Amino acid sequence: MQTNLTMRIIFLLAVSASLLLGGCGKQPAPTATSNSDQPLAGQVDPFLTQQLRIFIQQKGRLPTNFMEFASGMDSRPRKPPGMKWAIDSVSREVKLVKE
Numbered sequence: 554m555q556t557n558l559t560m561r562i563i564f565l566l567a568v569s570a571s572l573l574l575g576g577c578g579k580q581p582a583p584t585a586t587s588n589s590d591q592p593l594a595g596q597v598d599p600f601l602t603q604q605l606r607i608f609i610q611q612k613g614r615l616p617t618n619f620m621e622f623a624s625g626m627d628s629r630p631r632k633p634p635g636m637k638w639a640i641d642s643v644s645r646e647v648k649l650v651k652e
């Protein structure tokens with residue numbers, strides 16, 4: 554009976570240790586959306602911003618990058634050369650910014 558209790562304790566300790574140590578390690582790579590307190594400097598696109606807000610309402614989160622967001626759209630406005638679309642995570646707007 555004592556051996557059975559000892560084995561249970563050892564098993565629980567091993568499981569606890571693996572759960573605690575499993576969370577340690579490298580942090581995930583930053584995504585294309587910025588989590589800083591400063592909004593992006595750029596021109597807001599009202600149509601894309603409206604679509605972004607629909608995405609957030611449906612999925613309950615910001616997209617991980619612009620490509621994830623744009624993949625569900627039939628079309629999107631063209632961007633001028635040297636510019637790119639970016640998601641401002643602070644203001645939750647889609648902006649045209651320099652590449």
